[in-house]
Amino acid sequence: MSTATQNIVVNKVEKSKIDQVDFSNLAFGSIFSDHMLVCNFKNGEWQAPTIEPYAPIQLDPAAKIFHYGQSIFEGMKAYKDEKGSTLLFRPKDNWIRLNKSAERMVIPEIPEAIFMDGLTKLLDVDGDWIPTNEGSSLYIRPFMFASGNGFHASPADEYKFVICTAPSGAYFSGKVKVLIEEKYARAANGGVGYAKAGGNYAAQFYPTQLAIDRGYNQVIWTDDNTHEYIEEAGAMNIFVRIGDTLLTSPTSDRILDGITRKSIIQIAKDAGIEVKERKVTVAEVVAAAKSGDLKEMFGAGTAAVISPIAGFGYKNEDFDLPELENPYAAQLKKTITDIQTNKSEDPYGWRFEVK
Amino acid sequence: MSTATQNIVVNKVEKSKIDQVDFSNLAFGSIFSDHMLVCNFKNGEWQAPTIEPYAPIQLDPAAKIFHYGQSIFEGMKAYKDEKGSTLLFRPKDNWIRLNKSAERMVIPEIPEAIFMDGLTKLLDVDGDWIPTNEGSSLYIRPFMFASGNGFHASPADEYKFVICTAPSGAYFSGKVKVLIEEKYARAANGGVGYAKAGGNYAAQFYPTQLAIDRGYNQVIWTDDNTHEYIEEAGAMNIFVRIGDTLLTSPTSDRILDGITRKSIIQIAKDAGIEVKERKVTVAEVVAAAKSGDLKEMFGAGTAAVISPIAGFGYKNEDFDLPELENPYAAQLKKTITDIQTNKSEDPYGWRFEVK
Ligand SMILES: Cc1ncc(COP(=O)(O)O)c(C=O)c1O
Ligand SMILES: Cc1ncc(COP(=O)(O)O)c(C=O)c1O
Numbered sequence: 001m002s003t004a005t006q007n008i009v010v011n012k013v014e015k016s017k018i019d020q021v022d023f024s025n026l027a028f029g030s031i032f033s034d035h036m037l038v039c040n041f042k043n044g045e046w047q048a049p050t051i052e053p054y055a056p057i058q059l060d061p062a063a064k065i066f067h068y069g070q071s072i073f074e075g076m077k078a079y080k081d082e083k084g085s086t087l088l089f090r091p092k093d094n095w096i097r098l099n100k101s102a103e104r105m106v107i108p109e110i111p112e113a114i115f116m117d118g119l120t121k122l123l124d125v126d127g128d129w130i131p132t133n134e135g136s137s138l139y140i141r142p143f144m145f146a147s148g149n150g151f152h153a154s155p156a157d158e159y160k161f162v163i164c165t166a167p168s169g170a171y172f173s174g175k176v177k178v179l180i181e182e183k184y185a186r187a188a189n190g191g192v193g194y195a196k197a198g199g200n201y202a203a204q205f206y207p208t209q210l211a212i213d214r215g216y217n218q219v220i221w222t223d224d225n226t227h228e229y230i231e232e233a234g235a236m237n238i239f240v241r242i243g244d245t246l247l248t249s250p251t252s253d254r255i256l257d258g259i260t261r262k263s264i265i266q267i268a269k270d271a272g273i274e275v276k277e278r279k280v281t282v283a284e285v286v287a288a289a290k291s292g293d294l295k296e297m298f299g300a301g302t303a304a305v306i307s308p309i310a311g312f313g314y315k316n317e318d319f320d321l322p323e324l325e326n327p328y329a330a331q332l333k334k335t336i337t338d339i340q341t342n343k344s345e346d347p348y349g350w351r352f353e354v355k
Numbered sequence: 356m357s358t359a360t361q362n363i364v365v366n367k368v369e370k371s372k373i374d375q376v377d378f379s380n381l382a383f384g385s386i387f388s389d390h391m392l393v394c395n396f397k398n399g400e401w402q403a404p405t406i407e408p409y410a411p412i413q414l415d416p417a418a419k420i421f422h423y424g425q426s427i428f429e430g431m432k433a434y435k436d437e438k439g440s441t442l443l444f445r446p447k448d449n450w451i452r453l454n455k456s457a458e459r460m461v462i463p464e465i466p467e468a469i470f471m472d473g474l475t476k477l478l479d480v481d482g483d484w485i486p487t488n489e490g491s492s493l494y495i496r497p498f499m500f501a502s503g504n505g506f507h508a509s510p511a512d513e514y515k516f517v518i519c520t521a522p523s524g525a526y527f528s529g530k531v532k533v534l535i536e537e538k539y540a541r542a543a544n545g546g547v548g549y550a551k552a553g554g555n556y557a558a559q560f561y562p563t564q565l566a567i568d569r570g571y572n573q574v575i576w577t578d579d580n581t582h583e584y585i586e587e588a589g590a591m592n593i594f595v596r597i598g599d600t601l602l603t604s605p606t607s608d609r610i611l612d613g614i615t616r617k618s619i620i621q622i623a624k625d626a627g628i629e630v631k632e633r634k635v636t637v638a639e640v641v642a643a644a645k646s647g648d649l650k651e652m653f654g655a656g657t658a659a660v661i662s663p664i665a666g667f668g669y670k671n672e673d674f675d676l677p678e679l680e681n682p683y684a685a686q687l688k689k690t691i692t693d694i695q696t697n698k699s700e701d702p703y704g705w706r707f708e709v710k
Contacts, residue, residue: 029417029506036416056413057421061391061519062384066412066500069424069553070560075506106560141506145421146557151384151430151496151521153556153590155564164416166506181545188543188579190536192558198424199554202501203547205425205461205510224543225580235508 008037008121013053016128023131026169028303029139033129033165037118040147041108041159049118051125054164064146064156071145071198072101075235075302077137078123078165078354080130081342086123086354089302089340091116093259098142101195106155107144114161115142120354122163131167139168139303145198171235171303175310178218178233178297179211180282182315185224186231186254193254204234216313218299222282223254230280236299236307237261238280241328242288243295245274260300260336263350267335270347273328282314289319297321298329306333363392363476365406371483378486381524383658384494388484388520392473395502396463396514404473406480409519419501419511426500426553427456430590430657432492433478433520433709435485436697441478441709444657444695446471448614453497456550461510462499469516470497475709477518482709486522494523494658500553526590526658530665533573533588533652534566535637537670540579541586541609548609559589571668573654577637578609585635591654591662592616593635596683597643598650600629615655615691618705622690625702628683637669644674652676653684661688 013034021031032054039049064070074094079087095116099109119140123130130138142163148156184207186200187193193200204219211219220238221231231249232238237258240247246268251257268275288294289312297309308329311320338344339351368389376386387409394404419425429449434442450471454464474495478485485493497518503511539562541555542548548555559574566574575593576586586604587593592613595602601623606612623630643649644667652664663684666675693699694706 027507030504032417054416057416058411058413061409061412061517062387062496062521064557065420065553066426066498066517067428067496067553068556068560069426070557071421071424073422104561105557106564139506141417141422143421149385151494151523152382152526153559155560162416162421166417168506171507183545185543185545188540188546190538190540190562190579191543192554197554197557198420198422199547199552199557201423201508202419202425202460202552202554204508205423206459207545209461209510224545 008049008051008118010051010121010125011053012125018128021167023136023167024133026131026136026167028168028171029166031166033126033167035122035125037122037163039114039118039161041161046108046111046114049114051122057160059147060149062149062151064148064150067151068146068153069199070105070107070156071143072098072105072107073141073143073196073198074098076140076142077302078130078140079137079341080132085342086127086130087340087342088352088354090259090263090350091119091352094142097196097257098144101197102144104192104195105197107146107159110144110161118163122165123354126165129165129167136167136169139166141166172217172307176218176299176307177216178220178309178312179214179216180220180230180312180314181207181222182227186221188224188254190253194251194256196256208234214313220312228281228283230282230285231255233299236301236304239264239298239300240280240285240294241296242284242293245276246328247276247278247280249280250277258301260302260305263336264300264306264332266348267332268328271331271335286314286319295322295324296327296329305337363404363406363473365476365480366408367480368408373483376522378491378522379488381486381491381522383523383526384521386521388481388522390477390480392477392518394469394473394516396516401463401466401469404469406477412515414502415504417504417506419503419505422506423501423508424554425460425462425511426498427453427460427462428496428498428551428553429453431495432657433485433495434492434696435487440697441482441485442695442697443707443709445614445618445705446474446707449497452551452612453499456552457499459547459550460552462501462514465499465516473518477520478709481520484520484522491522491524494521496521527572527662531573531654531662532571533575533664533667534569534571535575535585535667535669536562536577537582541576543579543609545608549606549611551611563589569668575667583636583638585637585640586610588654591656591659594619594653594655595635595640595649596651597639597648600631601683602631602633602635604635605632613656615657615660618691619655619661619687621703622687623683626686626690641669641674650677650679651682651684660692
């Protein structure tokens with residue numbers, strides 16, 4: 001992959017929309033910054049990326065994105081520290097994962113230089129859109145999809161890579177209650193669950209809606225064959241604390257290899273917490289809930305950061321989690337967000353300053 | 356569902372592109388007719404459909420189709436008989452299945468009147484695009500997708516329903532060789548395999564490419580758990596003839612309930628062929644291939660009609676199918692296409708004349 005710096009043409013908006021935004025009261029991902037990065041793949045190669053005003057994309061009605069779901073994405077966040085520097089968290093890992101998703105969905109891989117230089121240039125142009133109040137950030141959405149057309153069910157010959165950004169508040173508002181799934185499934189063995197493929201997300205909407213109708217916020221997915229193992233949530237990996245041990249499922253071809261997940265595992269271990277990556281059964285979680293050994297459950301993901309789970313449902317029974325004095329979730333969240341926002345040292349080299 | 360006839364506004368093209376089309380030499384789904392039907396869902400309801408010149412669709416970069424794969428489709432064909440009447444095949448079944456897919460993907464269901472009147476009006480406007488030479492037809496692609504925007508992973512609030520058409524030749528050219536899959540999978544138990552959801556198709560591209568690289572045209576999917584059962588192919592259900600019995604897998608939440616499949620089952624039974632809908636194991640197919648009892652395999656689907664399979668690969672072994680004098684595949688294909696094109700009586704009431 002070429003790492004040559006890209007000389008990116010920037011077409012600026014005539015007038016910024018930033019005055020219309022109430023930065024003290026942001027929802028998640030519903031207001032979009034002035035510009036976007038666009039890069040087209042055609043004639044077998046990626047063309048020069050450009051930064052353009054955020055505006056509608058025009059697509060042929062037979063573009064394969066509409067018909068065959070050939071699309072992938074990433075999710076990242078930018079922060080500003082007290083000196084006004086723009087910070088990212090492990091951005092190269094998002095680039096690597098995007099290309100893993102690309103391989104699985106037969107989308108051409110994006111060169112590192114287009115991804116990284118496009119991203120940093122876009123953040124340079126729209127740096128003022130990064131919220132600075134606690135708990136807010138600029139959510140960054142790189143995505144790629146099939147723009148080439150045809151009704152033959154085969155990969156397209158043209159693609160678009162786009163990065164948009166959205167100043168955002170918290171993903172979940174309030175306490176998170178989850179339902180452990182016993183009927184529906186998110187991913188097949190040998191399927192695309194480990195890829196951030198668009199279709200994986202729409203597939204979750206219906207079971208999630210059923211859970212919401214029953215008073216939960218999220219589904220915890222289990223394996224599609226036995227429903228005996230806890231896998232992950234809609235957009236978060238899942239950690240379970242039994243006694244003083246933190247458990248999380250190993251990643252697999254059904255589970256997204258979360259960047260927050262692996263960072264949390266590292267941070268927790270370095271804080272002296274025992275962490276086990278092993279299969280977690282629903283049965284042991286239920287038994288621990290009943291015996292009082294289940295201390296915490298939380299989700300970990302870029303959008304949701306660390307989201308403590310207040311309770312879970314399983315087969316018509318509801319279980320509450322205790323409210324601890326100093327839970328792992330809060331400790332770990334503080335450590336990771338302090339690193340992300342430059343409030344602490346970064347012994348791991350995860351923070352990335354945009355220059 | 357309202358069945359009131361829709362009064363559909365038609366905005367015609369200034370100049371038809373039909374002169375540029377070589378109808379004697381059509382590929383599959385790569386040339387598009389002059390018009391398309393468009394209907395928008397917003398403010399909680401479907402708006403009035405219109406017929407418009409085939410032209411690019413404009414979408415916000417944050418439209419959920421790009422990010423979360425919330426899209427479904429159907430595939431149908433129109434034929435002209437010798438009197439010049441436009442004929443469809445069981446179109447209401449496509450409408451019903453589209454709405455089943457819609458329910459699973461949390462897309463609002465489309466009323467019968469919009470689907471049927473939109474379809475017939477579009478065929479009225481673009482009737483000249485229906486090819487009349489043997490083996491060609493007008494392929495019809497109704498599709499629905501999330502046009503509403505936002506990065507929250509939840510259903511959109513706006514959708515588009517579109518119907519495009521494409522004069523098309525055969526889906527497969529030449530003999531079809533298939534690979535029985537032993538690693539990858541198309542669908543999870545409790546997943547969306549039974550829906551015509553876009554993401555199901557992109558998920559097949561990578562394993563299919565691996566099969567193509569090994570000299571096959573298609574993958575035959577097996578269950579994701581054991582890979583012991585034959586399920587279906589990329590866009591076709593699969594029939595296997597062992598001795599004089601025709602076998603096909605029952606439909607399930609992993610398998611599309613094909614309209615061609617169920618029609619073939621009916622036609623075959625009425626022709627005195629023994630048909631069994633039961634699980635078909637890879638082991639029995641391989642054993643039958645070895646013993647000589649395996650007489651035929653074929654795929655059945657709207658695009659591929661009935662596609663005889665000339666051979667299959669499994670675990671580094673290749674098996675050829677015999678060339679029979681008067682195979683079921685040819686008999687059944689003749690019966691179904693004669694019904695479709697009004698070359699024979701239609702005892703089932705499947706043919707639908709567009710007036
Ligand atoms: C299915 C799924 N699991 C887990 C995660 C968490 O991954 P990360 O921590 O890299 O954001 C995400 C979100 O990106 C996701 O979509
Ligand atoms: C996955 C899949 N299986 C089977 C079929 C065959 O269904 P039908 O006969 O209704 O076209 C299709 C095509 O529509 C399909 O996409």
